[in-house]
Amino acid sequence: MLDKRYQVFITTSGKEMQPERMVVSQTLIGMGFFSWGLEQRTPLSTAFARRQIDDCDYVLLLLGSQYGEQSVSGVGYMHLEYIYAVTKQKPIIVFMHENPEARSLELQEQRPELKEKFEEFRHQLQKEVEQVVCYRTLRDLELAVRSYMPQMLERNPVVGWVRPQNIQVLQDEIDNLKSQLVRSKIEQGKKEADPFLTLPKVSINEVFNFDYRIHVYQDGNFKELNPIRETTWLELVSILSQDFKEPLPEEFFSKVLNDYLNAKGLADVQLLMPRAHAVARAQINIRALHTIKQQMRNNEWILPVGRDDRQRMMWKMTEKGLKSIEVTQLIGRRNISI
Structure with missing residues (x-):
């Protein structure tokens, strides 16, 4: 079997999502994924984040109860990374807290205008992203990642990353697929064993x-x-x-x-x-x-x-x-x- 790895770019609102980011990163690593992402954002980090999104296979967005740090334009860095991922047609999965208002007060947005932006962004994600998964606890989040990431691979297959020393394995798999295609043409019209x-x-x-x-x-x-x-x-x-x-x-x-x-x-x-x-x-x-x-x-x-x-x-x-x-x-x- 070809040894493939997939790179996942994780975007969050900021420091208040550090526990969730750690759970997701550790879970992904345990499942064989590479996890990327920036924990601290500045105007200078935007270009680096875009390069990471360009090179990644999937984008995972973690939304808690804050809109997060904002760029000079007033749009949140997480929001900008989501928009860029959409323009690059990257497969996106969103894990959002089921009840943001129930989180600790220090994890809430304090300014009314940011609360409004958060709600608008949350509804935008629910409307636009096909895979939106809600969680309540860190344990729920871990189980959700384990359950839904394999489904992402099935629904949105990508090339992934192959180790250089596995080039021969890759060629063998290509030859094997060619043989399967020939057999498929010969057996066309027959039902596959199922x-x-x-x-x-x-x-x-x-x-x-x-x-x-x-x-x-x-x-x-x-x-x-x-x-x-x-x-x-x-x-x-x-x-x-x-x-x-x-x-x-x-x-x-x-x-x-x-x-x-x-x-x-x-x-x-x-x-x-x-x-x-x-x-x-x-x-x-x-x-x-x-x-x-x-x-x-x-x-x-x-x-x-x-x-x-x-x-x-x-x-x-x-x-x-x-x-x-x-x-x-x-x-x-x-x-x-x-």
């Missing part, structure tokens, strides 16, 4: 329940919930068919389904929080996502059709899937007319 294929086939009108995480807004407050979504396989096939009529990478399963949950989630959460007025950042349960993908394949509604030039598995809607939607809808219209 233990999930032993799942019993489901009826397209059968109900499927699954949970997901979503950010909920009520009375000016933000909260993360895990509601249950009840739907049918027909609805799931119909939703996915809108995008998978043409071959798409496997990662689009989560994107399409998360967009669907963002559109439908308010009705689900209002069963738990009747006064909720908005939702965002829906993320389907990984186990449910795998089940949906495997049932799509098992029932031959959506199937793998090879790999693209980046070796990503491509999936496409089948004629059987499209026909299943048409037949079911036709039967439904006939029943209504009767």
Whole structure:
């Protein structure tokens, strides 16, 4: 197996986040990552921070209860580093304290204008960043890093760093991938061995329940919930068919389904929080996502059709899937007319 390492740039508001920074850095090192970042910022350090962001694989933002040190323009250094990472299209993950107001008074912003900037920046991150994880204690933070960083590697694969002495290992892996590609072309059309294929086939009108995480807004407050979504396989096939009529990478399963949950989630959460007025950042349960993908394949509604030039598995809607939607809808219209 190729020995790869990934470099993570950690950005925080400043000294009050030193305990969190130490926990995250030590956890990342234990997981095989390199952690970077600047603890003290000055106008002269901005260029150095940008070079580190240019060279890193992932950006990790730690947000507690302060906006942090500000540049001469009045924008916080952490905020500037976030903006720069976005412009460089770096994969970003945010770990923010679940209840900033509950932290010690000395960790709070004392000036009203900085409190306002902090709240605005917090809401901006919740709105713009796909991976936002809340924590309460340092132990929660450590567990969250251990849980979510492997998911970042899966969702946002990058080249990483390879030791120079492993160049031959890298060449061997390239040769191995070429051999796999040749075999894949020879075996095209055959189903890949997969233990999930032993799942019993489901009826397209059968109900499927699954949970997901979503950010909920009520009375000016933000909260993360895990509601249950009840739907049918027909609805799931119909939703996915809108995008998978043409071959798409496997990662689009989560994107399409998360967009669907963002559109439908308010009705689900209002069963738990009747006064909720908005939702965002829906993320389907990984186990449910795998089940949906495997049932799509098992029932031959959506199937793998090879790999693209980046070796990503491509999936496409089948004629059987499209026909299943048409037949079911036709039967439904006939029943209504009767």
